[in-house]
Amino acid sequence: MTDIAEARSKIDAIDTAILELLQKRNSAVVSIAENKYRNGIPVKNQERESLHLQELLAKAEAMGISPALTAQLFTAIFTDSRSRQMSLIHGLDASKGGTLEKIRVSYLGTRGSYSYHATHKFYHPVESRLVERGCATFQEIISSVENDEADCGILPIENTSSGCINEVYDLLQNARVHITGELTYNINHGVLAAAPTALSRIKTVYSHAQPIQQCSQWLHKNLPEAIFKTTSATTEAMEIVAGLKSPEAVAIGCEDSAPLYGLTPLFSNIANQKVNITRFIVIGKEEITVPVTITAKTSLTFTTQNRPGALVRVLEVFSKRNINIVKLESRPRIGNREGLIWAETFYADVIANTETAVLQDALRQLRDVTGDVKILGCYPATAIPDEA
Template sequence: MSKPTLSLDEIRVNVSRIDQELLSLLAERRKLSLEVAKSKIQTQKPVRDIEREQVLLEKLVANGKSHELDPQYVTKIFHTIIEDSVLYQQAFLQRLANPDNEQPLARVSFLGGKGSYSNLATRNFFARKHTKLAEIQCSSFKEVLEMVETGNADYGVLPIENTSSGSINDVYDQLQHTRLSIVGEITQPIEHCLLTAVDTQIDQIEVLYSHPQPHQQCSEFVRSLGSGIKQEYCSSTAEAMKEVAAMAQPNVAAIGNAASGELYGLKPLKFGIANQQENHTRFIVVARKPVEVTALIPAKTTFIMSTGQSAGSLVECLLVLRNHGINMTKLESRPVLGNPWEEMFYVDVEGNMRTDVMIEALEELTKITRYIKVLGSYPIENVAPTEIDV
């Protein structure tokens, strides 16, 4: 076997050099995507051009094969690059559409302390906006909303649904009575693991701390620990990690994020303990004033409505959306607090509230519902990967 022509240190130097070149090229590409956004203002073309993305990816995959690069590897990399480009352009266009919202510092309320999933979602959302944060930790969803309603926070971040445990009903119930508007959303990957403060074994764990949602999302793993396991419910995953760190006992553990656990001196005992490995939570961002969504980017509108008690009243409302070609992405029913047997329906649709189609649909719905209220129209920030045959 021949010896390598370069030493390990020399190889690492070359790898580092290439990494720096890649970063420079990515930054240059990002600047060009901003120029693309400016040109689309003039032509009024939408930010995304799926057909062009497909052609681009197919060419890249073909060129990648000539360099012996796996097609899946190439598409994964460029899906990430395209997603960043789309979100970067959308953020730029939204800043132009909402100049009054420009501020160097945003006060944001969220559930839990540092390292909670709401805290991670908050940081990721506002990192895209290039906005500095003043973080306001809250102990309940109600407090998150109250901080914004009273002017003590500019924004509030709330989890609304999870791919494993479904809708987060406490948040839906709070939204019935808020005067705030939904101004954004972000989908956050949830990576649950078992965290402990001291070295121990899984069969020694007797008490498990976390927020009720992670307990539910990891129910199969919890059952595998045996019937004797005691589940303690905390106001957030951050509070659970703080509790376990303070006790520093071999028989107690927390469910939370591994990187967040490091903030509290916790170590992961077992990774991937959620019922579903593809576990994501959708968060909404609320503010006192609605945002204007430019027609160049895809928008989502959320509204609540109360239908009549007669048979087929809900179907009649849904037919209005279908007849206007409006795609519904979410329908959730919740009881109206204080009114037994009456339900409020939460509806998410793909569409901008200021378009003629949405205006006409909402006018029709107003005529056939007992109550309807738009909670917000905001940019869709879940950039679906462009599909190609590889």
């Protein structure tokens, strides 16, 4: 009988060979992404994927391999391939036709923040090219792009638990940047400590204001007497707790980042909503062009006249053209003129491409029934409500 150590050695070698094959596959994905970008071909080809999966399932069955395992494995591979292609296409467009050797990215916090993880998710096909810049504020992220200190920035804009991040919406009103991409990231808030400690000993909780708000129910129930201290980012909270080394202090942050700061997760997934997803936008100084064959989202702002039915007329512009509005928010107008202190700026996300005649026509009509109209960006749509 084969010695178990020898069998395990063979398995290890096979697993390494599988990884090497995946690496070769990823190299082929780069060529496919470049070809699709040059020729305006959609990233997702459902017919091709379905047909190829059926072929693989038939081969797996003939080889005695579980069809369920095969389907699960290749569905994950296909999903990763699409993600890689979208990221590469973003890089191609941002560099005006050639992949950037280095991509300078600004995000909130430092290594281990949710924005850090979102950045690496979006750019994971080209991680080796990233030059990272952690920022203390949203304004710093935007300014770094405006001043050519970064090629792009990652900004959280809304969360399924706490809603829109108003500060980002307000900053975008006058920012000299364009939205060039988007992604969603699953948030897992955990209670992190320097060492295992009893719940009853915890007196101080450090975190960014958003996680504290998103975990309010658990915190009220389990730590009603605790003092909450807000930080500029969850990573700052983790740094503080790691430095204190106190059984009375904990941080609320990304559980996956705990090892980076030598912290111990005490409680996991404590958010009010167990499905806790943050949508991030990618910003750049130059706008990008999305091929019309790729599903695109356009973000814009507009103001309305202070009279009955003004907003209805705006909505009709899109409705009559069968353009889906997937996001509509209002915020106080920044820099209002005297007498317009209560004027509102509306933010809208629509599923449409600025390169198409239908949206161009809608924008012309929109300018007739609104005040200021500003296109924040047109980019590949990857986060659509009820479809993401």
